[in-house]
Amino acid sequence: MKIISSPQGAYLKVGKKRYLNLCSNNYLGLASDPKLQKAAILAIKKYGVGTASVRSLVGTNDLHVKLEKALAGFKKSEDCVVLTGGYIANMAAIQTFIGKDDVVVSDELNHASIIDAVKLSQVQTKFVYKHSNMADLKQILEGIKTAGKILVVTDGVFSMDGDVANLPEIVKIAKKYNALVMVDDAHGEGVLGKNGRGIVDHFGLHGQVDIEVGTLSKAFGVMGGFIAGSKELCDTVRSKSRQFLFTNALSIPDTAALIAAVKVLQASDARVKKLWENTRFLKNGLQKAGFDIGNSTTPITPVMVGDEELAVRFSEDLFKNGVMASPIKFPMVAKGKARLRLMPSAIHTKRDLEKGIKIIIRCAKGVLG
Ligand SMILES: *Cc1c(COP(=O)(O)O)cnc(C)c1O
Numbered sequence: 001m002k003i004i005s006s007p008q009g010a011y012l013k014v015g016k017k018r019y020l021n022l023c024s025n026n027y028l029g030l031a032s033d034p035k036l037q038k039a040a041i042l043a044i045k046k047y048g049v050g051t052a053s054v055r056s057l058v059g060t061n062d063l064h065v066k067l068e069k070a071l072a073g074f075k076k077s078e079d080c081v082v083l084t085g086g087y088i089a090n091m092a093a094i095q096t097f098i099g100k101d102d103v104v105v106s107d108e109l110n111h112a113s114i115i116d117a118v119k120l121s122q123v124q125t126k127f128v129y130k131h132s133n134m135a136d137l138k139q140i141l142e143g144i145k146t147a148g149k150i151l152v153v154t155d156g157v158f159s160m161d162g163d164v165a166n167l168p169e170i171v172k173i174a175k176k177y178n179a180l181v182m183v184d185d186a187h188g189e190g191v192l193g194k195n196g197r198g199i200v201d202h203f204g205l206h207g208q209v210d211i212e213v214g215t216l217s218k219a220f221g222v223m224g225g226f227i228a229g230s231k232e233l234c235d236t237v238r239s240k241s242r243q244f245l246f247t248n249a250l251s252i253p254d255t256a257a258l259i260a261a262v263k264v265l266q267a268s269d270a271r272v273k274k275l276w277e278n279t280r281f282l283k284n285g286l287q288k289a290g291f292d293i294g295n296s297t298t299p300i301t302p303v304m305v306g307d308e309e310l311a312v313r314f315s316e317d318l319f320k321n322g323v324m325a326s327p328i329k330f331p332m333v334a335k336g337k338a339r340l341r342l343m344p345s346a347i348h349t350k351r352d353l354e355k356g357i358k359i360i361i362r363c364a365k366g367v368l369g
Helices: 034-047 055-059 062-075 086-097 112-121 134-142 167-176 231-240 252-267 270-288 308-320 350-368
Strands: 011-014 017-021 079-083 103-107 125-129 150-155 180-184 211-215 225-229 301-306 326-328 338-342
Touching (some): 017 350, 062 211, 086 211, 103 112, 103 134, 134 150, 134 167, 167 180, 225 231, 270 301, 301 308, 308 326, 308 338, 308 350
Parallel strands (some): 103 125, 103 150, 150 180, 180 211
Antiparallel strands (some): 011 017, 079 225, 211 225
16 A cells, blocks of 8 residues: 555645545545545534434434435435445445345346445345446346346446447436446546536436435545435435434534535536546547557546556556556456556646656567667
């Protein structure tokens, strides 16, 4: 683990040295934004730090209510319930609504937290469809006979490859087979849709996705997770979910900073635009230099290496040369598909990215030949 002794920015300090940061999920630069800092400090002065209780007892501060309202407004959903992480929100969404007699149909590249959540639900009948393969999804649904519920669950943006789920088609197919749809939009929040409203807004599918899970730990710059959907859905989470009832409420500064983050996004799409501009700039530079950057259509930028050891060595060499870029290998991706995963942010300047590309080219020559 690298120990960071600076704010999350375009550069990170490790020891005495500064490194170009190409691996945080700080898409919009909100993690160290002065507006969020100020909101957190003011809230601490007013309310203190901790909530000292679960939400359902005395842990619900008026800030939590304000944040849930703000998020529901931003997502254009009827209601929204905030939990302490995206991982926890997936657990809550699946365990609350799916029992052992129901059926889950899941994309093969779904995030670990969805896989764990399905395990926790103890559902007996589960299917995995080939990645984003709509014919396979259809065929699986065609064969299901159940008196229980059917849940089709997918990542919105796939976190290792950066491709986007075919949500309009998934919704259409699910409707035909009377299945519920859940999307985990962790890497789409703050990135896709108008002002970063996420994948549902990107495809104009408001009201057609039953369960929308999001994280507040990536583009939103703080930590936490949420479930957006109907009022009935969210109230059920508030009254039944073990992940809501048996763990402490999100802290005061986190909650206040998140309200400020939603305000920043509501007010302007400048950061989202800058993120996409930087994404194009980084991808163009790498492609021109001949790198295989996979099939990403989002800021997530894989640089394919293949061999596990080479990917690690590539990353280490970059670090020696002042660039932080995470190596991604088995079990995060299949064997033989090791890569670097670069994450541009709205806070990078063109010069930062130019410098990064140059060093990446130089290190690749040394390590990969
Ligand atoms: C990051 C991520 C999560 C976990 O979110 P946290 O808020 O960090 O717990 C869940 N799902 C996906 C797809 C993610 O990328």
